Each structure stands twice: as structure tokens, then as C-alpha cells.
Amino acid sequence: MKKLMILSLVLMLIASGAVLAQDDVNRLRITFSWPTMIDPAVGDDFSSSHALANIYDTLVFPNADGGVDPHLATSWEVSDDGLVYTFSLREGVLFHDGSELLASDVVYSIERLNAVGEGYAYLVPDAAAEALDDHTVQFTLDQPDGLFVPKLVRLYVANEDLVRANYDLDSDLYGEHGDYGKGWLLTNDAGSGPYTVTDYPLVGYLDMARFDDWWNADAFAENAADVVTYVDTTEAATVRALMLDDELEISDNWQTLEALEALDAQDDISIKAFSGMTGFYYMMNNQLAPLDDVHCRRALAYAYDYDQVVALEWPGTQKMVGPAPQTTGGHNPDITIYNRDLDKAREELAQCQYGDNIADYPIDVVWISEVPAEEQFALLFQANVADIGVVANVRTSPWLSVVENTSSLETSPHIVTIYVSTDLPEAGLMLQQRYHSSTANTWQQNEWLMDPEFDAAIEDALLTVDQEERFAKYAELQAYLADLAPSLFLYELQNKHATKDFVDWDPVANSPVMGYQIFAPLISVNR
Secondary structure, X not given: OHHHHHHHHHHHHHHHOOOOOOOOOOEEEEEEOOOOOOOOOOOOOHHHHHHHHHXXXXXXXXXXXXXXXXXXXXXXXXXXXXXXXXXXXXXXXXXXXXXXXXXXXXXXXXXXHHHHOOOOOOOOOOOEXXXXXXXXXXXXOOOOOOOHXXXXXXXXXXXXXXXXXXXOOOOOOXXXXXXXXXXXXXXXXXXXXXXXXXXXXXXXXXXXXXXXXXXXXXXXXXXXXOEEEEEEOOOHHHHHHHHHOOOOOEOOOOOOHHHHHHXXXXXXXXXXXXXXXXXXXXXXXXXXXXXXXXXXXXXHHXXXXXXXXXHOOOOOOEEOOOOOOOOOEOOOOOOOOOOOOHHHHHHHHHHXXXXXXXXXXXXXXXXXXXXXXXXXXXXXXXXHHHOOOOOEEEEEXXXXXXXXXXXXXXXXXXXXXXXXXXXXXXXXXXXXXXXXXXXXXXOOOOOOOOOHXXXXXXXXXXXOOOHHHHHHHHHHHHHHHHXXXXXXXXXXXXXXXXXXXXXXXXXXXXXXXXXXXXXXXXXXXXX
């Protein structure tokens, strides 16, 4: 019901011209699955990450080769023991309100991120930060971290004075900081990035205007959009109508194969497909019977027809090989790979403590209603596991409800279907965000693995500075998880966006890190 209300609001706003107005302004309009959280200490999903990358600046910027380039930081030095990082900041960088970005804002941003403890807080270390002067910031780590600098692509620098001025001090959520500005940052920004928020009613749409005083304004493409609008819908009929009426330039990446083929048949629309280091998983709740038994999980893994799953996707889609995308650094291809094999499925089920009466333990499979293509995979799973006597009940849920339900073990279902993109282009980061106990109460992990052995091993791997040694540790962990079968590893998603032909956008040239593929300054809208 809530999603229908949101869609009705979008359609009403479209009809009134409030969202997708046709005028002399050069607009870039993109559909996304909601919610979009623009607080830099809160947002971390697909749409939120894209919004944050376009609104805020970071010390370093991810490149197409999997590394990082200087951004707000012009250079940095690392102490011999690998614990102290000193960054020299670019001078003259302005926030959207015209004030200058200083080292103290960087210190404030990391302290706020860790205090709020949401979004990408798990990724950015709780380092001691100090502003040595207005344009020098120093971080001191408790222990070496080979990925510290790349992780800073998730430290979005906020305007300390502006956020402080908008604290709700009647709240006692964060002590003397009140609500830490979370209420205000739901619909406002405190960034210095290429676009600034102009209108955001939380549902329906997000409007952002080009910030001509951006320090990197020379990077704007010749016809970069004056206004970027994120539209809250993935409904195929609505997306098609908007594109045909020239009221939408880029579609979301959750359209069905049939919807994309229909759009691709139009003379002025093309489909851009590219790797986003994204895996499609069935997150199995490892704490809930019968999935608390590894043999039941393996039985399901051997019962599913992965070849048919891949055949239902866009041409070129590849099956996953283990828990991390094959394009990530340190991926291990030499692990247990599950294919449909009913003999093996029945052997595993025979070893499961629930095997003799498995029909008494029906499994709920929840797919995301905003991504209708997921239903066909859920129905295929239902049919496949019935061959070994497992009862699967297929139901759908809106994304907001999934986020809420997976935040608690008591409300997490047996299985939730999910697309997850790695937050950085290394296999270890995907393993951490998917299976470490610290993420068990988030949408990224319905598995509730809660495995102290794994936690300690992945923490050790991520602290390993030497890349070869770090990747070897990743390989062992992938083998461990593959045998444990906490999830079903289905396929590696190609991001697929229907795009108007007058839009000059090369996503392959951008970073594969989630949030940076649709970086608006680099997109020309050549009407």
C-alpha cells in the first residue's frame, strides 16, 4: 500500500510538471528504487550511494582501474609503521553555502560517521583524526590497514558549521549532539560536490542543481545537466511511458528483460550493460530451521537450476563462482561450485536433521516487489526444491519493509533475494559486508551467520598490508564460505540501463564502485 501511494505521488507530480518539467533547463532524469538517504552517515544502498557521490566530495576518488586518485586531498604521506596518514587538502574548495571546506570538516565528518554508526561506518575505521592546520588532516590508526586510503571513497565530507546549526537539541539520541543533524539531513545537504539538493520531499523524487562553484568544475562535460532528478519508480509501464514521452533519460537497472527488449526496439533508445561488481544472492537465514543445518542449505544449493536462472537474464550474464564477484581483486575460482544435481541434493538432505520430515518446515522466499524480474527466479526455485520434497512459499515485499524486517533476527524471513555490490573492488570487502557479524542487522545480511571464526579471519585479512598475502587470505575465506553455503550464489548482475541516444554516457570508463557509475558531471545531455 505504501509503495502504491508513492507511485501515485510520482505520477501526480509528473502530471503537474513538478518533477519532469519540459523547459529550457538541461535535465538528466533517472529512475531509482527508493529509499534514497542523502545523509552521508546513513546512506549506503544503490540510489543513496549515487546521490552521495554527486552531492559530496571525498578525499580520494575511485578510478576505472580499481584504484583511487587524489580528489579533495592533493597528496598524502604514510608513516613507516603504517599507522599515521597525513593528507594535504586542496585550498579554495567551497561548500554549497559558499563557506570554505577545511581540515576540521574532515575530522568532524569521520567522527560523526562513527558516532552515528550507520551507512558506511563499518567500512571507514574509527581512526583518531586531527586537523594539523586548515589544510592538513592526520589520521592515526590502532593497527595497519592496507585498504585505509581506498576506504576513504566512502568518507563524504560534510560542512560542520552547517550541520551543527541544524541539530535538533531536543533529541537525546547522541547526547550533547542531539540528533546529530540527522533530521535535517534527511532532505537537505551539507556538501561541496558537483550537485546540490534543491527539492527533496523524501518520496517521489530528488532534485539536484549543478553547483557551478564546484572546485573541479572543469571536469563537467560540455553539456552536463543543469538539473539532475532521481525519480522514485521502477514500475515498467511508467518507465516506458516516460522514456517514450522524452521525460526520462536513463532508466533504473531493475527493469525486466522483456521491458528492456521493448525499450531497446525503439529507434532513439539503447541499453547500456556493464559490470557493477554486483552479485545476486538468496540470503538464507542460518539461524532459522531448517536452514540452521548446513546440509539443508547445501541440499537447496544443489537443487537450484542455475543455468536456467542465467538464461532468464540479459545476454552475457555469468553465474557466480562463490560468494564474491569474479571481477573483484582476490577472487578465488577454485572452490565448491554448486550446480543442479538432484542426487547430491538428496544426499545432503539425508544428512540434515530435518530431512525425514522436511515438508513440515516450509520455507518463505521473499522477493523485492520493486524488482519484478525477481519473481520468476523465486518461482523457479519453488519448483526446483519441490523435486526434493522442500515446500517453498513465494511472497513479495517492498524494499522498505525488507530493510526493516532484516534489521532484527526475530523478523528476518527464511530467504530474501538480494543484489549486493561490493563497496570497494576487493573480494574481502564483499565478504565483510555480506557475512561479518557487524552487518547482521542490516539489509546486506539476512544470513545472520554470526560466525566468530569467520569474523576474526576476515578482520585479519583486511588488516594485511601485503596484497599477495591479503588475497591468499581472501581465497581461504571464500572456500570456507562456499562449503558452509550460507547463501545461494546465483549470478553476477550486469547493470542494465535503457538510455536515450542523445545522452553521452560511458559507464565502463567510470569506476565500478557502487555509486560512481552514474556520476552526473561526466554525462552529456545533447538534446
